[in-house]
Amino acid sequence: xxxxxxxxxxxxxPVRGGTFDVVDPATELVIHQAPAGTTEDIEKAxxxxxxxxxxxxxxxxxxxxxxxxxxxISQIILARKQELGRLEVLDNGKPLPEAVWxxxxxxxxxxxxxxxAEEMDAKPEETVPLSDARFSSKVVREPIGVxxxxxxxxxxxxxxxxxxxxxxxxxxxxxxxxxxxxxxxxLELAGIAEEVGLPAGVLNVVTGMGPDAGKPxxxxxxxxxxxxxxxxxxGSRIMAAAARDIKNVSLELGGKSPFVVFADSDIEKAxxxxxxxxxxxxxxxxxxTSRVLVEESFYPALLERLVGETAxxxxxxxxxxxxxxxxxxSKGQYDKVLAMIERARSEGATIAYGGKRPVGMETGFFLEPxxxxxxxxxxxxxxxxxxxxxxxxxxxxxEDDAIRMANDSRFGLAAAVMSKDRKRCERVARAFRAGxxxxxxxxxxxxxxxxxxxxxxxxxxxxxxxxLNNYLEVKQITSFDSEDAxxxxxxxxxxx
Ligand code: NAD
Numbered sequence: 214x215x216x217x218x219x220x221x222x223x224x225x226x227p228v229r230g231g232t233f234d235v236v237d238p239a240t241e242l243v244i245h246q247a248p249a250g251t252t253e254d255i256e257k258a259x260x261x262x263x264x265x266x267x268x269x270x271x272x273x274x275x276x277x278x279x280x281x282x283x284x285x286i287s288q289i290i291l292a293r294k295q296e297l298g299r300l301e302v303l304d305n306g307k308p309l310p311e312a313v314w315x316x317x318x319x320x321x322x323x324x325x326x327x328x329x330a331e332e333m334d335a336k337p338e339e340t341v342p343l344s345d346a347r348f349s350s351k352v353v354r355e356p357i358g359v360x361x362x363x364x365x366x367x368x369x370x371x372x373x374x375x376x377x378x379x380x381x382x383x384x385x386x387x388x389x390x391x392x393x394x395x396x397x398x399x400l401e402l403a404g405i406a407e408e409v410g411l412p413a414g415v416l417n418v419v420t421g422m423g424p425d426a427g428k429p430x431x432x433x434x435x436x437x438x439x440x441x442x443x444x445x446x447x448g449s450r451i452m453a454a455a456a457r458d459i460k461n462v463s464l465e466l467g468g469k470s471p472f473v474v475f476a477d478s479d480i481e482k483a484x485x486x487x488x489x490x491x492x493x494x495x496x497x498x499x500x501x502t503s504r505v506l507v508e509e510s511f512y513p514a515l516l517e518r519l520v521g522e523t524a525x526x527x528x529x530x531x532x533x534x535x536x537x538x539x540x541x542x543s544k545g546q547y548d549k550v551l552a553m554i555e556r557a558r559s560e561g562a563t564i565a566y567g568g569k570r571p572v573g574m575e576t577g578f579f580l581e582p583x584x585x586x587x588x589x590x591x592x593x594x595x596x597x598x599x600x601x602x603x604x605x606x607x608x609x610x611x612e613d614d615a616i617r618m619a620n621d622s623r624f625g626l627a628a629a630v631m632s633k634d635r636k637r638c639e640r641v642a643r644a645f646r647a648g649x650x651x652x653x654x655x656x657x658x659x660x661x662x663x664x665x666x667x668x669x670x671x672x673x674x675x676x677x678x679x680x681l682n683n684y685l686e687v688k689q690i691t692s693f694d695s696e697d698a699x700x701x702x703x704x705x706x707x708x709x
Contacts, residue, residue, distance in 0.1 A: 219407070219417060221264075222407065222412070228254055232249055235396060238577060241576055247396045249422065265414030294317060303532075304369060304395040311494060312531065318660070322378045323374060330383075347695035355686045357385055357461060358386075360380045362388070380438075381411075381416065437461065441462070442499075468670050470503065471619035471622075472502035473631070482653070491503055491604040503598070504605050528571050551569075554569075564585060567602075568583045625668035625669075626647060627648070648666040661676070663676060
């Protein structure tokens with residue numbers, strides 16, 4: 214585990230010398246003292262990134278050359294996926310197979326953006342047809358500059374990859390600030406960048422607290438682009454900070470995503486996808502389908518089967534074989550979620566399953582997978598993000614009713630629909646006010662496809678070509694090609 218920050222290609226102790234505890238959520242043991250970066254370290258990191266962008270080779274080399282570094286990073290992540298996965302489990306709590314899957318996805322993300330960097334060489338400019346034949350115009354795409362990335366704790370290395378890979382592919386340099394709850398794999402990524410010989414200053418990693426390291430990064434005048442993933446309140450602060458210097462900003466925020474299940478669905482498939490949609494990663498997934506809407510006639514049978522299957526989920530330390538549900542990430546998050554469940558109960562919700570610490574598991578931030586019913590549509594638990602393995606389930610009368618209930622939210626990240634009627638699925642998919650829609654499934658995520666939300670779930674899209682565009686400026690170059698004089702002032706009679 215790394216002891217220092219990675220700034221300007223070197224491992225540097227934080228200027229103020231501070232550290233913070235890294236806690237294993239399954240054992241509650243402190244497993245590491247991570248370096249606590251502050252304003253001074255952010256200052257050094259931004260300066261290094263600025264210098265690397267303004268004068269260094271990175272933005273000036275071909276896409277093919279940049280791709281070779283990204284591919285090398287991808288290969289190392291893949292080769293070390295078990296070890297990095299274990300580190301992620303110690304940091305975040307998720308079951309090891311999920312963590313290893315994240316490592317494969319992170320490696321895939323670097324390989325994918327290596328491909329897009331190469332494609333930029335193949336298509337260095339684009340002609341823009343104009344309405345006036347005396348002119349010609351083309352568009353070139355250039356890296357936006359120095360990017361600041363601030364990320365959450367639910368997919369530590371994967372969320373870093375979603376930002377670092379496209380930014381580097383585009384030719385940007387970056388300062389990355391991981392979550393203080395899960396700093397370990399971001400520092401490993403810095404080590405991998407060092408190992409592949411990434412030029413100094415191209416990727417800088419500063420771990421630390423949000424107010425101490427994240428805030429000065431978001432406010433720094435030398436940052437051209439801010440890419441943030443996290444909660445709505447922090448996203449709002451980041452946007453306000455970006456406003457002062459008119460920084461380009463992209464935000465991936467929270468959600469309370471609906472899953473509409475019609476009565477003609479196969480019960481086994483419905484139960485499986487509902488469970489995957491809310492229990493995967495302990496429900497600590499921005500796109501988790503945490504509001505399940507079930508057609509009235511199907512509701513009793515589905516609820517009974519869902520409760521029965523949920524009771525079989527094996528809860529435990531993510532490093533133990535067969536564990537399907539690990540602990541929540543931290544004590545703070547654990548206490549918050551228990552308080553939310555208590556509030557739901559006091560406001561009239563029924564706990565159909567779970568809602569408490571599993572019997573016999575006194576240590577670790579473990580929570581039973583939880584199914585809530587009978588909550589009011591205007592209740593807190595139905596409307597606010599819980600970010601835990603807690604699902605709210607409600608019956609609906611008909612398609613219109615389901616769409617209205619699904620869209621009645623300040624969030625719009627994801628939505629899912631299940632039915633054997635394909636036309637109905639397509640209709641409902643179009644009616645959802647959400648950036649990501651799944652038909653007959655919930656959660657599958659592909660590096661090639663756009664990711665991001667409507668409404669308060671964010672601004673902009675990550676992944677795919679949209680992810681690369683986040684880090685590119687668009688420049689038009691227009692030329693006057695005519696032999697004739699323009700003549701506005703000198704030959705007024707020739708005015709166009
Ligand atoms: P958070 O907003 O508390 O923290 C996110 C990051 O912001 C952390 O690195 C934190 O240190 C930093 N931060 C905190 N205060 C800051 C400040 N004042 N200025 C700058 N940075 C600051 O979120 P979290 O609890 O880490 O993550 C959970 C949230 O993230 C959930 O709401 C979830 O839905 C969302 N999320 C969204 C996506 C998506 O793609 N839309 C993906 C994962 C998580």
